[in-house]
Amino acid sequence: MTSTDGAGRTRPVTITDIARVTGVVPSTVSRALNKPGRVSAATRARIQAAARELNYVPNSQARALISGRTGTIAVLVSDVTNPFYFGLIRGAQQRLKAAGYAQLLIDTEDSGAHEAEMLHKMRRSLDGAILTASRLPERELATLAGQIPLVTVNRNVRGVQSVVIDTPTGIGLAVEHLVGLGHRDIVYVAGPDNSWSNHARWRAMCTAGLRRGRRFRRVGPFPRGRGSGAAVADAVLTSGATACVCFNDLFAIGMLPRLRQRGVRVPEDLSVVGCDDIFGADFSHPPLTTLAAPIQQAGEVAVSMLLARLEHPTTEQTRPAVILPATLTVRESTGPAPTSAAPQPEYGAD
Amino acid sequence: MTSTDGAGRTRPVTITDIARVTGVVPSTVSRALNKPGRVSAATRARIQAAARELNYVPNSQARALISGRTGTIAVLVSDVTNPFYFGLIRGAQQRLKAAGYAQLLIDTEDSGAHEAEMLHKMRRSLDGAILTASRLPERELATLAGQIPLVTVNRNVRGVQSVVIDTPTGIGLAVEHLVGLGHRDIVYVAGPDNSWSNHARWRAMCTAGLRRGRRFRRVGPFPRGRGSGAAVADAVLTSGATACVCFNDLFAIGMLPRLRQRGVRVPEDLSVVGCDDIFGADFSHPPLTTLAAPIQQAGEVAVSMLLARLEHPTTEQTRPAVILPATLTVRESTGPAPTSAAPQPEYGAD
C-alpha cells in the first residue's frame, strides 16, 4: 500500500513505482490499468500483478486535474436534520455508490446565499450537484445550471432538469378526502415563504378549492421545524376550521401535543393532514394522515438523470422534468367533520 | 468567473489568467493570494482586485496534488436513514463548515468490508475520517489509523482517538430508575452482534445487575431497525419480564404497536426503556423513556479532535478519548412494576 523512502516514512504508491518495479514507463502503466486493450497481455498481467501487490490506489486529484472529473456529486439539503431528507439522501447515496461516485452532503442552512456560495466554491471539485429545495432565484439557478450539471428536486425552473412531486394531484387527494369526510372549512398551514414546495402546495389548495367552489384560507407562514407546532395549533384553532393541511409533517406532529393540552381531540374535533410522510408520521399520536411522496425514488431518479447527462453528454436530454406521483396515506389524524350542531370544545385560556 | 477562449466556450479562471491581466508571473499571484505578507502592498492589491473581478476560484485538485490536503473529511455511518445519526451528522457538519472543510458522507451499509474498502479507495482524497459505529476489527482499525487521521465515535480502540458515550453510567441510571419503580425482572433487548454499542450496553447491564445482586437476562440479538419491533415485543413478553431496556429507540418504538395490539399496556403492564433519544422518541405513543446521549456534541467533538490533529500535527494528543455523559430522559413508557399479585394480562394467541 505504501513504499518506504529513505527516511523510513511511508509514501503512497504511484504509477511511477509500478513502472520501476515492472521495468516499463509510467504511461504504459497508466494504459495497462485504464485501457487494458492497448497493452500486450503479458505486460498488462505483470503490471496489474504489481499494482495489486503494492496495493496501488490511483490519486484521484491528479486524475481530476487532467480529466476535470472528480467522481463526486454534491447533494444540497436545506437542513440535514429534517427527516424529510433521509429517504432522499439514501436514494441518492445508493445510486451514486452503484455508479462509483461519492456523495458530498452539503447543508445550506436554508439560505440561498449559502447555497450559491458553496456551489461556487466547490464547482471545480464536483461533477454535478443535486439541489433539493433550492432557495435560489430562478435566474441564478439557470445561470448556475450553465456552469455545472444540475438537477433540482421539488423546484421547477425552465432549462434546469428537475424531479418534482405531483403536488396538485396529491393535494387534490387530500382535499377530496377531507371534503368526503364532511369538512367544509379547511385551512392551509403555510411554511416559510422561501420554500417553493410551500407555494406549490398552497396553489394546489386554491385550485382544489376552486374546483369545488370553495375558497380555503391559510394561516402562517410559520418558521420551519417542529418548534412552530404550538403556534400552528393555536392559529388553526383560532381560525375555527374543522380541518387543516400542513405544509409538512413536522408542523402536524408539532401541533399534536398542544392540541391535546388544550383538550382538542384529533380527529374528533379537528382533522390534521401532513405532508411528506416522514419517519415518525406513522407512530405519532394519533398516527398522521399525510401526503406521501416517493422521496427515496426522487433521490434515485435525480441521480440517474444527472449521471446520464454526465456520461452521455452528446445525447439530447429527453426528459427535462420527471414528475413523481404523491399518494395520500390515510391514518388516524383525520375523521368526519364535527357536526355543526355540536358545541365547539372550549379552549381554556392560554 | 470564466474567461472566454477562442471557440467561445468558457473555461475556468486560473492564476495564469490573473497573472496575464495584472502583468505579473503566476507564482506572484499564488503568493499574493496565499501569503499576502510576501508581496508588495501595491501588487497584492492589484492581484486581489483582479482575482475578485474575474471571480477566481482556486482549483482544489491542483492544490491537493501538491499539498496532499483536500479539505475533505469523511463521515462514515452504518445507515444514513437511522435517525440516530441526524444529530451526529449535523454536529460534524457545523464544525466542519466553520473550519472550511467539506463533509463526505459515506453509508457503509453496516458492513465492515464496505467500510474498509471505501476508506482505502478514498484515502488520498481525504484529510481524515470520522467512523461512527465502526464494524472493523480492532487490528484493522489500528492499522487504518496509522494511514489516515481517524476519530471513532462509540468505538474504543487502543491507539485510535475516540469519542464515546458513558454507557455504564447511563445504563446504571436506567436500571436504577426501573429498580426504583419496583422492577426486579428486567430484560435487555440485544441489537446486532457486530455493534460495539450493543456489547457495551449489555455489559453495562450485567455490571449494574451485579451491583444489586441480580442477573438480568437478554433476548435477541435482533436485526437492526424498526422492523424487528414485533419480534422484540414477542420475545420480551415471552420472557415474562416486567421491564425491558432496548438496544436502541428503534426497537422500543417498534415494539409499541405490537404491544398495543396484544393488549399489553405501557407502562402499566410493561415498562420500556430505549437508547439514544432519537427524533420521534418524544412523540411516540407513549413517549419513550430513553437514554439520551449528546450525540450532536459527539459529532462536534469528533471533528474538533480530528482538526486539532490535522492542524497541529506536532502537538502530542493530550486526550486520546473523550467521554460524554449519557442522561436518562424519563417520559411515559416507564412506570411502577405491576404488583406480582395482579394477574398477568392475557396475551391472545398470535
Place this chain on the structure above:
DNA sequence: ATGAAAGCGCTAACAA
C-alpha cells in the same frame, strides 16, 4: 519583492 523553473501524479498526444 518578484521572476524562473521544477514538479506533484496522471493522461494523452505523438513517435517509434
Place this chain on the structure above:
DNA sequence: TTGTTAGCGCTTTCAT
C-alpha cells in the same frame, strides 16, 4: 505495442 513528451493548475524552491 511501447516510449517520449508535454501539460493539467498550483506551490515552492532558488535566483535575481
